[in-house]
Amino acid sequence: MDIESLEVGELVSGVFLVADAKPGVDRRGQNYYSLVLNAEKGRSIEAKVWADNIGAKLGPGMGVEIMARVDQYQGNVQLNVQRYKVLPAGEFDPSPYVRTATVDVNAAFETLFNWGREEFRDPCLKAVMLEFYRNEAFAREFKLSPAASFHHHNSQGGLAEHTLEVWQVAQRLHEQFQGPLNLELLLASAALHDVGKVRCYTLTAGVSQPSDLGQLLDHIFISASMVSNVWDRVVTREVAGGDPDGAACTKALLLHVVLSHHGRREWGAPVIAQIPEAVLLHYCDQVSAAMRACFDAFDSRTPGEAWTGKVYLMDTPRRLYVPPTVRATQE
DSSP states (O other): OOGGGOOTTOEEEEEEEEEEEEEEEOTTSOEEEEEEEEOGGGOEEEEEEOGGGOOSOOOTTOEEEEEEEEEEETTEEEEEEEEEEEEOGGGOOOGGGOOBOSSOHHHHHHHHHOTTSTTOOOHHHHHHHHHHHHOHHHHHHHHHOOSOSSSSOOSBTHHHHHHHHHHHHHHHHHHHHOSSOOHHHHHHHHHHTTTTHHHHEEEETTEEEEOHHHHHHOHHHHHHHHHHHHHHHHOOTTTTTTOHHHHHHHHHHHHHHHHHTTOSGGGTOSSOOOSHHHHHHHHHHHHHHHHHHHHHHHHHSOTTOSEEEEEEETTEEEEEEOOHHHHHHHO
16 A cells, blocks of 8 residues: 555555554543554554454554545544454565665674774774674674664664664764774774663564563663673683773773763663763764654655654654655655
8 A cells, every 4th residue: 555645535445564553542431542554665654443443452563454544633644444354474474564774784783793804903892892793693683673662763673774873973973073082982882882672672573562671671771781791701811911900991981881872861871971982972873863763754744745743853842844855856
């Protein structure tokens, strides 16, 4: 189904992947579902199933065949599902409906973690990065994992895509500012800042869902723990070149950048950035997440509309204006 061409008031039918399904109760005490449905190529649309039309239980990862009326709510097209049928798992292939990263995740992983290259000289950072690189289970999880369940890069491979963006922005800003910046510390931090997300999100038929562990401990703590554990395992006195104090300092700085990358305590950072590399990485992380949220809003707006739906950016929801030149290239 071409969801970009839907017109308010028409009746439509088709097959979708349930990306999200939240039950609710309306003001009359009647049950309903709020859904996010993925059409082919992973394009999503919101939908509602009101009490009179609720049939089988719905959940993320299910395939559904629906008939719906196209409505509009707060300026956005929405499907009002009149009836639906859950498709048997063995008869539904979710792959055409799954959003995937727009980068080559294998190449991204090589760039981020293969520190066997001559450009990297810090023996401690090199040992840590290569340990992650050689861990086949971690590599597989990192390449598949989303970076979020909703806000940004929530597709299969989204974590690799987001991390590569942070790395690339960090490289360019380092070239701009240089100064007393430790490039290897900055790039190692960029690669490692979100590694805990491989434990924080699960993919159900390609749909990102938060894990129990991620909700209990949060990705920042998990990331720092993973980095610390790997460091303690591979950075021996021999690797450190007989300078344990220097190695301990580098470890502390690396963990500081990972722990502070959200920038503010109210945004989940256990500590605030207190070295230039940490300040820079925070902004690189923000740029990647915010730009993806903007572009996703552009892509999901109603065709021809000059304004997107609400986007949550910099602690404030807002609609984004789509200039005529951009609209012309997207129609």
